[in-house]
Amino acid sequence: MTRQKTLILLAAGGSAALLLGALAFQHLGGMAPCKLCIWQRWPHGIAIGLGLVALVAWPTLMAALGALAALATAGIGGYHTGVERGWWPGPSDCTGGPVGGMSSEDLFDQIMAAPLVRCDEVPWEMWGLSMASWNMVVSLGLAAIWVLALRAR
Template sequence: MTRQKSLILLAASGSAALLLGALAFQHLGGLAPCKLCLWQRWPHGAAIGAGVLALVAWPMLMAGLGALAALVTAGLGGYHTGVERGWWPGPSDCSGGPVGGMSSEELFDQIMAAPLVRCDEVPWEMLGLSMASWNMLVSLGLAAIWLMALRTR
């Protein structure tokens, strides 16, 4: 196996590990994902697909797409981290909204429409970082591996 394909396999395997870890937290650990958590999973699936295709054909194109997918999920993880830390607002349908100035009926409607899992709450963290933060950091590392594969011939 060439060095390029080894790097591609490593990067795609990293995305597979992150995706499997997220699914384990959900199905074995009972941590239901929020909307932003789900958004972060799709690019990992694309990176895995790019990795599989790169082993068969078009390694340069697939390495570029894999790098793009890793950067997209890292960006989503960074955005989600900012929402969790209150640096900026998240999507209105999965983050806390204003309460002041609402009638009791409007407040009740907002409570009833609220999602079960909020994007602006951290259900799990390690070393002070949430899963979204870890996804961002590891995905940046995976993007670097994809880019090394892109530069290797």
């Protein structure tokens, strides 16, 4: 196996590990994901698929696309981290918002339509970093591996 394909498998395997970890937190740990958590999963799934395609065809193209997928999930993780820390507002359908000026009926409708899991709360953290933050950090590392694979052609 070439160095390029080895690096691609390492990067795609990293995405698989992160995705499996997220699913384990959800299904084994009972930690339901919020909307932004789900958004972070999609690029990992794409990266896994790109890694598999690279085994049979277009490894250089797949490495470039894999780097973009890793950067996409890192970007979403960074955005989610900012929402959790209150640096900027998140999507209105999964974060708390002001209730001033709302009628009691509008407020009730907003409460009933709110998701069960909020994007602006940190359900788990390690060493001061939330799951979204860890996804961002590790995904930036995976993007670097994809770039190394791109340059290894």
